[in-house]
Amino acid sequence: MKLLVQFSRIIVGVLFIFSGFVKLVDPIGSQYKFQEYFSEGVLNIEFLIPYTLPFAILLIVAEVVLGIALLVGWKPKLTIFSLLILIIVFLFLTWYSAYYNKVTDCGCFGDAIKLTPWQSFYKDVLLTLLILFLTFRIKDIKPIFAGKLPTIITYISIFSSLLVTYYVLVHLPIIDFRPYAIGKNISEGMKYPEDGSIPLVHDFVLEDSQNDLAPEILAKEKVMLVIVYNLDKSDENGFFKITEVANKAIKKGYTVYGVSASFADELILAQNKYNLPFEFLFCDETTLKTIVRANPGVLILNKGTVVDKRNWVDVDEIKL
Structure with missing residues (x-):
């Protein structure tokens, strides 16, 4: 029985640490996922949407630290009791996703591993059973180190998790699991797999008033895309640095476009206000949020391959 306790302890601990870590490196992704859960078409608790980022950070850090x-x-x-509360929350969300088919990707493992809603639910059922078993065998869970070392390790994990979160929010995810990561080729990602499933990149469309310019842009060698998924939610301070780096890029022969899901008249006003030296193309907001976790952010392409990606605070580090 004691061996079973230790086995369960390791399985639960490692899974929570892994689940938390892959989301810790990209907390904005979890924020978007909770916005989807809280939306009108799902749980219909939209009044909580403004608090999705702190809520996501709290759960992510809790996963890592408790593991x-x-x-x-x-x-x-x-x-153990904290883990039980946490897994009950996750169990409800994954059951709701699976039963009502509302959120097709629960985001349990961020963008690292994709699970179907029912796979996510069964995974949480297993974890719930293991945690319930541990609640009845708490006496068998002993510190693996003597003295205050377990306490020190736990507090270090809290501090480290918050430090990583802060860094990622200011800059960009430390590890990028998405098909727009540096080194990935967008054109290759748009090809249908042999099994006929949906391509990793299936909604990369860059439209002007008449046409989709994506094929043309992905064929060019030197391209800079300024991503502004929503102008109203963008950081105004970023546009001054964006203007500066865009002008430098144009002088060095880059094709530069802004890409946004905002209305055209709003974008024209922004162009005039910040002296932006480029035109805007339209793309779906969800796609833009997937491309870069910044608003505004910058993407550098070379024949469809992502060679650099920056939050606006770091655009002066781009090597043109």
């Missing part, structure tokens, strides 16, 4: 706390044996009773 580590379980492995090192820090305050077993507090850790």
